[in-house]
Amino acid sequence: MKSKITLYDIVIALVLGVIGFICLVPILNAIAISFSDKTSAAVGRVVFWPINFNVSSYIHILQEGRFFQAFWVSVRRVVLGAIVNVSLTILTAYPLSKDKKVFRHRDIYMWIIVFTMLFNGGLIPTFILVKSLGLLDSIWSLILPGAVPVFSVIILMNFFKGIPKSLEEAAIVDGADPLTVLTRIYIPLALPAIATITLFSIVGHWNAFFDGKIFINTLSKQPLSTYIQSLTVELNFQAMQSLKPEEIIRRLEMSNLTFNSAKVVVSMVPILIIYPLLQKYFVTGIVMGAVKE
Amino acid sequence: MRNKKEEIYYNLMMLPAMVLLFIFSIVPMLGVVIAFQRFIPAKGVLGSPYVGLANFAKLFLYRDVGQVFYNTIYISLAKIILGLIVPVVFALLLNETRFRFFKRTVQTVVYLPYFLSWVVLAVMFNNIFSYTGIANIITKALGSEPVMYMINNSAFRPIVILTDVWKNFGYGAIVYLAAITSIDPRLYEAADIDGANRYQKMRYITLPSILSVIILMATLSLGNVLNAGFEQIFAMATPLVYQSSDIIDTYVYRMGLISLQFSFATAVGLLKSVVSFFLIVLSYVLADRYAGYRIF
Numbered sequence: 001m002k003s004k005i006t007l008y009d010i011v012i013a014l015v016l017g018v019i020g021f022i023c024l025v026p027i028l029n030a031i032a033i034s035f036s037d038k039t040s041a042a043v044g045r046v047v048f049w050p051i052n053f054n055v056s057s058y059i060h061i062l063q064e065g066r067f068f069q070a071f072w073v074s075v076r077r078v079v080l081g082a083i084v085n086v087s088l089t090i091l092t093a094y095p096l097s098k099d100k101k102v103f104r105h106r107d108i109y110m111w112i113i114v115f116t117m118l119f120n121g122g123l124i125p126t127f128i129l130v131k132s133l134g135l136l137d138s139i140w141s142l143i144l145p146g147a148v149p150v151f152s153v154i155i156l157m158n159f160f161k162g163i164p165k166s167l168e169e170a171a172i173v174d175g176a177d178p179l180t181v182l183t184r185i186y187i188p189l190a191l192p193a194i195a196t197i198t199l200f201s202i203v204g205h206w207n208a209f210f211d212g213k214i215f216i217n218t219l220s221k222q223p224l225s226t227y228i229q230s231l232t233v234e235l236n237f238q239a240m241q242s243l244k245p246e247e248i249i250r251r252l253e254m255s256n257l258t259f260n261s262a263k264v265v266v267s268m269v270p271i272l273i274i275y276p277l278l279q280k281y282f283v284t285g286i287v288m289g290a291v292k293e
Numbered sequence: 294m295r296n297k298k299e300e301i302y303y304n305l306m307m308l309p310a311m312v313l314l315f316i317f318s319i320v321p322m323l324g325v326v327i328a329f330q331r332f333i334p335a336k337g338v339l340g341s342p343y344v345g346l347a348n349f350a351k352l353f354l355y356r357d358v359g360q361v362f363y364n365t366i367y368i369s370l371a372k373i374i375l376g377l378i379v380p381v382v383f384a385l386l387l388n389e390t391r392f393r394f395f396k397r398t399v400q401t402v403v404y405l406p407y408f409l410s411w412v413v414l415a416v417m418f419n420n421i422f423s424y425t426g427i428a429n430i431i432t433k434a435l436g437s438e439p440v441m442y443m444i445n446n447s448a449f450r451p452i453v454i455l456t457d458v459w460k461n462f463g464y465g466a467i468v469y470l471a472a473i474t475s476i477d478p479r480l481y482e483a484a485d486i487d488g489a490n491r492y493q494k495m496r497y498i499t500l501p502s503i504l505s506v507i508i509l510m511a512t513l514s515l516g517n518v519l520n521a522g523f524e525q526i527f528a529m530a531t532p533l534v535y536q537s538s539d540i541i542d543t544y545v546y547r548m549g550l551i552s553l554q555f556s557f558a559t560a561v562g563l564l565k566s567v568v569s570f571f572l573i574v575l576s577y578v579l580a581d582r583y584a585g586y587r588i589f
Contacts, residue, residue, distance in 0.1 A: 008491060012389045019383065020402040023463065026417035027405070029427060033420060044425025092310040095303035103303045109311070116314050119570045121321025122562030123542075124549045128338070129321050145317045148310045178302035207410035210524060214550060229412040229528055232419060257420065264416045271408050278408055279401060283467055 027268075034058070034262035041257045057262035067263060069220050070227035073139070074206060077223050081143045081205040086198050089152045094182045096153065097160035117150040130215055141215035142208070142223065149204075152197035155285060159193040160186055196285035199278055206270060224267050231260050328560040348560035357539070358561070364450075365540040368521040371454045373514045379458050380465035381507055385495055387466070388473050403463030415528035418456055419443060449534040456529075457522055468510065472503040509584045516573035519565050541565050 028048045033041045034057050035050035045051050061067050092113070100106050120126075126145060135141040163186060171181050187194065212226030222230075271278075328348055330341040352358050383403070390396050406414070422428045422442035429439040442448045480498050489497070523542035530538050541561060549558030580586040 008389075009391060012386055013392060013395060016386055016390055016395070016399050019386075020399040023403045023406055023459070025427070026414065026421055027409075029420055030417045042425065044423075044430060047427060047430065088310045088313070091306045095306050098303065103300060105300075105304065109307055112311070112314065116318035118573050119322065119566055120318065121324050122559060122566055123545055124555050124559040124562060125321035125324025125327065126317070127550065128324060128327075128334075128555070129317070132337075133316075144313060147313045147317070153310075178299050178306070182306075203408055207408075207413075209410065209412045210527065225410050225412045228410075228416065232412065232415050232528065260416055261420060264413050267413060268409060275405065275408070279404055282404075282464075 030261045031265055033258055034265050036258060038256075038258050041261075057258045058266075060259055061262055061266060066219070066227065067224075067266075070222055070224040071267075073221060074224040077139060077142055078202050078205045080139065081146075082198055082201045084143055084147050085149050085152065085201040086194065088148050089156055089197055090182070090187065090194065092148065093153050093156035093160055094178075094186060096157045113148070113150055113153065116148075127214060135215070137216055137218050137221060139221070142205075142211050145211070146204075149197070149201065152200055156190065156193050156197055159190050163189050192281065192284060195277070196281040199274070199281050200285065202274070203271070203278065228263060228267060231263065325559060325563045325566075327556050328563045330556055332556040332559075334555070344556075348557045349564070351557055352561065352564070357544075360536065361539050361541055361544045364538055365519055365521045368450065368453060368526075368538070368540060369518050372457050372522065373511075373517060375454065375458045376461060376465060377507065377511055377514070379462040381469055381503070383462055384466040384469035384473060384503075385499060387470065388499060389491065389495060400463070403466070405463075406460040407464035409460070411524045411528040414456065414460065415525075418452070418529060422448075422452060443529070444531055444533040446534050446537040449530070450537045453522070453526060453529065453538055457525055465510075468506060469503050472506040473499060476502045505584060509580055509586055512576050512580045512584065515576035515579075516569060518572055519569050 025048075029046070032048050032050050033046050035053055035055065036046045037052040037054055037056075040046055040051035095103055096106060096110055096113075098106055130136060130141050130145065135144070167185050167189075168181050171185060176184070207225055209223070209225035209229045212223045213229065216222045216226065219227075324338060327338055327341065329343055329345060330338075331344045331347075332338070332341045387396060387399065390399075420426050424439055424441055428442055432439055440448060442452060476499065480502075481494055484494050484498060519541060521540040521542070523540070523546075526538055526540055526543055527546070530543065542565075545558045545562045545565075548554045548561065552558075
């Protein structure tokens with residue numbers, strides 16, 4: 001530190017501290033509610049610290065089969081989805097990183113891919129398509145429609161472009177085919193970028209809920225975020241039915257504030273576990289994607 | 294000869310992605326013809342009768358359509374404007390602090406909400422803005438009557454806008470922080486010699502240096518004018534606040550998959566897709582011309 005701490009430093013630090021704290025408020029509040037007893041939570045005494053600390057909500061979750069069923073669907077979805085997304089991204093990004101002189105149709109492919117990113121048929125035609133393919137209620141309905149993540153393809157393509165051509169040329173002289181060049185040279189060198197797009201894919205699949213809502217009708221096959229969304233729908237439905245505020249309050253008090261908060265906290269755990277990785281690689285990803293020179 | 298063989302490999306590598314994009318992106322694009330039909334599910338897309346622009350004419354007959362477009366643009370513009378200002382201010386503040394560890398801690402905390410799903414956040418904000426939540430504890434402390442924020446039309450729209458800014462500003466600041474690190478340190482040294490204080494250095498060196506990135510981000514956000522945030526509003530809104538917060542995407546969902554007016558819903562969605570497409574292309578052209586930025 002060059003000079004001593006001034007008032008300016010303190011003011012800036014205080015403002016940043018407040019901003020940081022505001023980012024944590026909803027999360028701390030949900031954690032505190034999840035560890036409190038029902039009555040204290042319902043009458044609004046819980047802020048950031050549990051009142052009458054207990055873990056009954058979490059025991060309740062352990063006893064409820066539906067939550068873990070949904071959790072397991074989400075895990076399968078993330079694994080399958082990430083494998084599909086990342087393999088397709090690598091396979092597509094490599095030829096697209098080639099010059100037009102080497103790969104004649106490169107620009108045509110690129111235009112098709114970019115066009116699918118800029119324009120889409122919208123919700124209803126997509127729904128009719130998935131339905132007529134017989135994919136409703138299948139886990140593939142959550143994976144195939146977004147199987148080619150265009151933004152990731154562009155990031156990885158740009159990364160591949162930065163790898164020196166001489167490496168590839170040397171391998172070709174030794175008789176390597178493009179698939180060998182890709183697996184032996186490009187993939188090992190692009191591991192940080194591949195980590196980034198893998199994390200994009202994992203977070204996207206873990207958090208997606210709307211496709212699960214429209215494509216999956218069997219409750220036991222719905223992913224976790226769709227299940228959590230159905231918890232808030234119950235509240236919404238009640239709010240819609242009874243317009244009198246007193247009535248809504250009474251019902252909200254009966255609703256399971258602590259239980260729902262506990263479910264939300266548990267659903268955050270996987271994100272929190274990989275958060276150090278996310279922070280490291282998303283930052284590189286956004287910088288690669290957004291301020292490319 | 295060698296070149297040809299490699300091209301076969303390249304084409305084969307493109308094949309799986311192209312097949313999937315054809316089925317799941319191109320086919321639905323062709324499916325928009327049902328916007329010009331009276332779609333009957335039993336007869337399918339090929340067998341349903343064509344009705345010309347009748348579905349688009351309904352846009353002017355239904356009174357709620359105008360409100361839906363107004364809500365969409367109002368919410369998205371507010372998000373775009375605040376979503377530009379807040380990350381810039383935050384990045385500038387973060388750059389001013391000299392406490393390294395503190396800086397890293399704040400960064401860790403503010404990026405977190407970006408990675409949480411809107412359904413998770415909807416449960417949390419339902420807690421906070423409920424009748425007995427933190428927001429009403431504060432409201433009562435200030436001497437006002439408690440409010441049912443989540444079902445109140447004048448409160449819900451600001452909540453949607455502010456919680457979106459809350460979720461995304463940290464992540465949005467990354468680009469500006471990256472731009473700040475690439476500023477030539479000699480500029481600051483020269484300013485030191487001229488006796489500039491820290492505020493002046495921020496105002497006259499840091500801010501102008503990242504101005505081009507700010508303009509670029511503003512340009513690129515043009516494509517989002519009709520995207521008011523479907524997932525967020527779908528997860529947070531109740532029928533009681535449709536008046537202030539029903540947007541094109543939630544309306545299309547309800548008209549199409551709940552009321553089963555497939556053709557009308559597709560027409561509304563198509564209108565949005567076409568306008569968005571031109572806005573995005575325009576934003577890319579502007580970004581390319583004035584900032585030399587190319588996405589691909």
